[in-house]
Amino acid sequence: MRALWLGQAGFLLTSPAGRTAEEGEQHLLIDPYLSDSLARKYKGTIFPHVRMRPAPVAVNELPPLRAVLCSHAHTDHMDPDTLAPLMAAQPHLRLACPRAVLDEALRRSAASPSRLDPLADGESVAYGPFTVTAVPSAHEERVVDEHGDDRYLGYVVDAGGTRVYHSGDCAPWDGLAERLSGLDIDVALLPVNGRDARRLANGVPGNFDFAEAVELCALSGIETLVPHHWGMFDFNTADPAAFDLDFAGRHGVTVRVPEHGAALDLARQR
Template identity: 70%
Template sequence: MTLRARWLGQAGFQLTVGDGDDAAHLLVDPYLSDSLAHKYAGTTFPHVRLLPPPVTPAGLPPLRAVLCTHAHTDHMDPDTLVPLLAAQPQLRLACPRAVLAEALRRSAADRSRVDGLAAGDRISYGPFTVTALPAAHEERRRDDRGDDHFLGYVVEAAGTRVYHSGDCVPFAGQAERLAALAVDVALLPVNGRDTHRLAHGVPGNFDFAEAVELCAAAGIPTLVPHHWGMFDFNTADPATFDLTAAARRGVAVRVPRHAGTCHLEATR
């Protein structure tokens, strides 16, 4: 049995183990609407989708959980979460504990269905075991209790450990945390960052070279670069990904296709 990852666009992935009626599914950061185009119409960055959602919330299979890494709308989308949780009454939602109130508002879910997580927490959803890690979306931000507003997750299933960083840049101690967890595959955002986007409220992420460097430093053998191809102002050109340089660092790069599925396997 292998772990499969279907790219839903931006930072969204559907993780699946098993086949047919025995399959189990989990989502991370699904953005399956056009809510941002409505929110930002007429602004500097109008957030018009370059590609349509590959599936609607109603078209998804029964899910064990939805993981949201933080409260930005392309990662915690009310137009995705509300119909999805309404259609699947057993479905659970996980998010950073620091943004729990926002997750409840955006999902319209009962508090009993939402798991607020802090860095270091572990939780299981059927065959998926999830470990929460801190993330730095340009910076690491914490509330008065010390809980992170931005998280990444290591999801283990079928003997494979997959790291989804959420929106993130390199920060001190990150590679060491990941090395200790023996991660097999990293799903990392590679749309980069700059002062123009930040000045207009769009904090950034790794660039491709930084993503490769993190994988090399943490001993992660496979990189899946994402968070590109959704918005014209906040993307990266996959033709510029230096796969040869990554290979020299011992990192195999799996460039995803929109709505395509990758088989993710432990290679250690």
């Protein structure tokens, strides 16, 4: 499996081609933010959400997709200016989201309910070669609706002999490492922009810092970390030059720092 980093938490996952011409490469999209909707929304505010770099691909340049996964309803993960034109351009495309934010996903995607797959903790769905399983996340805190369904999810994606965990926005929560340790995950795609009181007080809850992401991988038996959620907005980023690769190495974790708009080979190494 390959992962193309689209910036922030966005990734395009590609499974290898099958043995026949009909089994060509297949694609799955996670948390795409390919517009400037947040810059328009927050213009003139304390956090203006101006991009530090342009989107590496336009919606109409994306390949045919099996599905798009949204981890939660924050706009940089569930962007109406990305989802609505994408769902319109690819009429067979499906969208998975937390069941707790289904109404928001319907509104932002402008798609019919029959095309959405609402998920909750432990539930799975298959999209061609991809099997997707939902795991709760805590965007500083776990939040559930009146039915007990999580508003923030991560996804374990299994395809081509490789198992990848994308946490969405997430900070450490009790039981997460134990949950992941039994899933035989090869690669974790984790946000490392950290968190602090100033951002939280202004409506921006945070995520793991780099050391916490490494420690989660070590505790969960995940050998490879891909740190993301940096380099998009200047108020909510991390400096990749400060990633302590020696610290990761001492914990038995290999760090693959992604490049914006570039692909990483995520194939299982063991």
